[in-house]
Amino acid sequence: MSNSIIDVVIIGTGPAGIQAAIHAARKKTSVLVLGRIENSALYGAHIENYACVKGVTEGRVLLEAGISQVLNFGAEVIPEDVLSIGQPDKFFELELESGTKIHCRTIIFTMGVSKKKLSVPGERRLIGQGVSYCVDCDANFYRGATVMVAGNRSAAVDGALTLTDYAQKVYLVAKELSVSPELMDRLQKSTVEVLTPNWVKEIHGENAVSSVTLEDDSTVNLDGIFIELGSKGALELATQVGVALDSER
Ligand SMILES: Cc1cc2nc3c(=O)[nH]c(=O)nc-3n(C[C@H](O)[C@H](O)[C@H](O)COP(=O)(O)OP(=O)(O)OC[C@H]3O[C@@H](n4cnc5c(N)ncnc54)[C@H](O)[C@@H]3O)c2cc1C
Missing domain, CATH: 3.50.50.60 (FAD/NAD(P)-binding domain)
Known part of the structure; x- marks a missing residue:
């Protein structure tokens, strides 16, 4: 997928990025999710106030389940940070840590807050x-x-x-x-x-x-x-x- 023009790139693998990816991938668009779950604010948290989640659950467990759901709907996930974004032509160009360049039509920013x-x-x-x-x-x-x-x-x-x-x-x-x-x-x-x-x-x-x-x-x-x-x-x-x-x- 990385060599073609991707429909939707989602930057962020926290709850917002995962939810966006699930919705986008179910629309049969090509979807790429970028970022590391370890950097989500949820990763080290203990969650007991999410609807439908009983008891205390580690944030890491929820994120891993979310990423697996995203993959099941056909999206791709690359656990790398985006270093820069440009728009050299009508598409966006994102540069990843590894130097990989990604081209896409749409970007959804879900990078949380620190x-x-x-x-x-x-x-x-x-x-x-x-x-x-x-x-x-x-x-x-x-x-x-x-x-x-x-x-x-x-x-x-x-x-x-x-x-x-x-x-x-x-x-x-x-x-x-x-x-x-x-x-x-x-x-x-x-x-x-x-x-x-x-x-x-x-x-x-x-x-x-x-x-x-x-x-x-x-x-x-x-x-x-x-x-x-x-x-x-x-x-x-x-x-x-x-x-x-x-x-x-
Ligand atoms: C200790 C703690 C306990 C918490 N407990 C609860 C709780 O009990 N209940 C509750 O509802 N909420 C809780 N929260 C809050 C919850 O974790 C956040 O509301 C939630 O994670 C926000 O989701 P998000 O997707 O917006 O951002 P995040 O989960 O922060 O995700 C941001 C994502 O963006 C990625 N990113 C950022 N910059 C880049 C870049 N340049 N390139 C690629 N990727 C990038 C990060 O890697 C990460 O994957 C807690 C938070 C903490 C810290």
Whole structure:
């Protein structure tokens, strides 16, 4: 397929890309899906809130099932990243990591978002083991636990307030809180312990988060930390073929 003009190329092998590929392939178009499932936000997640999925399922298992479904409908999957996109003629030209060039009529961008990181020691190693970027996804795993939210804006405060319905103790660490007076009022009336101005210096734990060290060198024992610093889109590739993006708010 790679040498011909493909009808639909889908960049991204997360849930959005997989669903798009299933629909496109069932229309009997030629479909190529690009990207690695290991880079999907879902890959390391534990899922218990998807309809029709009973119990807690690993994201990796769902993604592998999705890719197998995509292949069964006749789409091709190449587990490589796209480095650049151009439009030298009426077709799009995509360059992959291996140097392979792909030509297609249509591109669907499903590259997800990447959560902004704290970039402190321990963070990457403990993702999914107490380090989370999604309160709504993971709060239920922390019933009765001690947790911290790191962030300065409304998502962090909202996340901390949500967690008070689950955890027995919730800390909010912020360099400087910047939220509406209404949200600040709710925070002050809540049981959340606010640590500000302060910030996370290191996350500790062997196989799961056990504590954090803060910039004032204090240590807080924890079962989990939620990092709520917002997201950045992965859509910059799309700008190479003239797609206009909303400015970051
Ligand atoms: C720890 C954690 C727990 C979560 N728990 C839940 C939960 O319980 N319930 C829930 O509903 N959601 C949960 N989520 C959120 C869920 O994972 C995301 O909403 C979902 O993965 C978004 O799907 P997506 O297809 O938009 O993007 P992603 O799944 O992030 O997929 C993006 C894809 O784009 C690819 N890509 C990016 N750039 C390129 C490129 N240049 N070339 C080729 N491919 C590229 C990546 O490789 C990846 O395959 C969780 C997320 C995390 C991190």
